Amino acid sequence: MASLLAAAAFFVLLHLLVSGTRARDAITAKIGDGPYMGLFSLASVAGLAWLGFGYAAARTAPWNASYWDITPLTWKIQLLLQGLAFLFVVVGLTTPNPTSVKQEGTLSRPDVVKGMLRITRHPFLWGVALWAAGHLLVNGDRASIILFGAMLLLALSGTTSIDAKRKRALGPTWHAFATQTSNLPFAAILSGRQTLKVGEIGWWRILAAIVVYVGLVVGHPFLFGVSATS
Template sequence: MIQLTAAAAFFVLIHLLISGTRVRDTLVGRIGEGPYMGLFSLLSIAGLTWMIMAYGQVRGDAANDVYWGVGEATRHIQLLLQFVAIFFVVIGLTTPNPTSVKQEGVLQREDAVKGVLRITRHPFLWGVAIWAIGHLIVNGDQAGMTLFGTMLVLSIAGTTSIDAKRRRALGAAWEPFASQTSNIPFAAILAGRQSLKLGELGLLRPLAAIIVYAVLLVGHPHLFGVVALP
């Protein structure tokens, strides 16, 4: 568990203490945006790889305490949560979004707030958060709590971190987009600042999400060694 805990701490700290603070601004000012993004990407990949490998090593260890079991109802809830998670992840990644890397120019478009951005301006990160929640309820062991708990905390913290970075970098140009959208899913719609227009999602994005979901369900035991279907 020491390796997994260390890997999780490393992964969280490089995001919250570097990427999520003015340290990032200082580094970008000194070495440039491109070199910073390259170095940070390498650190992130290394940290994630370390965490996944450490999880694989400790998952079946006798010292990996189990705090709760998994029932049939829980498995079905997990399947539903994963569908929602994949929906947000796939559609979020394929929708132009000023919160994404190098996509600040979307703010200049009249239809900057469109599709899934009406639900949340951070669809990918909320997809990761829902993915983590689903895996937490079916992984009640110490290793699972460390891995998926880390991803949950980091994804939610990432939404506020990105908002702060965009506000610092874009100033007044950021405010109209932020005021028309919400971080928390459906909050802007419930507040009356936005409306749900599912037609803007198109057909290809939801279809891609369904295909990815199906592939992961079928391939889960081959990719991760665990059967996903009840």
Template sequence: MISLLGAAFFFLGIHLFVSGTRLRDMLVERLGEIRYRAVFSIASAIGLTWLAIVYGNAPHIALWPTVPAARIAALVLVLIGFLFVFIGLTTPTPTSVGQENAVDRPVDGILTITRHPFLWGVAIWALAHLLAVGTAAGLVLFGTMLVLALIGPRAIDAKRARALGARWDLFASHTSNLPFAAVLAGRTRLRLASVRWWQWFGAFAGYALLLQWHAQLFGVTPWAGL
């Protein structure tokens, strides 16, 4: 469990105290954008691999019961998370790495829900697994991903505001971090018609494949306890 906590602190630390901060700006000045991204990507991959390995070897001490209703809710939440992640990754957005110029595109599709669809998808996925797993090791792993997904958007917003200035301010004024906040505030209209059919299909297909191969990939069937 100590190793799992160490991996969690490392993975959280490089994102919370480097990515999106003034320290990142200093490192980019010294290393250059390409080298910085390469180093940070390697560090992130190391942290994520470390988390995955030690999670598999950690004692899984139950903290709360995982009742069937919670597992059903988790299955629904993972589907919603897949929609946010897949459609978000396949939609040009200035909040993604290397897509800063998308700030000048009209706001539509999933960006009318949130300007951080990928991270909200991860947050929903992590919450689903917290409901379904209910162990101390699961709390550390999925809690780490949940915290990072919820805090990450603020760091990205600050980084983009420094880099893009008024262009970002205009984009941000028509979008929101919190899902549906801009729609409810009247700053944009919900426009999902621009989401392509293959984006919907890809998300549902990915979800179906995950359910089919979950036991082989992760050693746990998503239907356990139902």
């Protein structure tokens, strides 16, 4: 348990206390943005690997008690959440977005706010949050709570961290974009600042998300040893 907790703490705190904070600004001022990104990426990969190995070991440990059971209803809700999660993740990764790494230049485009960005300016992170929440719903054991709870916390806090970082770096340019969009999915649409235009998302992106989702559902028993549908 100690190793898994340490891995979760390392991975979350690495992002909460460094990425998107003034500590990052200080580090990049000293060593430059390129070296920082390289070191941060290495640390993130190492932390994620540590988290994965720690979770695998913890699943069969005697202390890994479960606090809630899976039901047919929670399985169905989980499948729906995962579908939405991969839609947000895949579309988010393939849509030009000024909140993504090295894509601040997209703010100069007059049509930057379109498609998924009308729904949320952080589609990838909200996808991760939905993925983590869905897994928590059907995995009530201590190891899963630590792993997926950490990922949920990181995804949600990451949205505000990125907003703060972009605001410091881009000032009025960022403000203009932020006032047209929302962090919380559909908030800008419900407030009347945006309208939903599904066609702008790109049908190929939606199809790619479906393919990835179906592939992972089918491959889940082989990749993780557990069925995703029962």
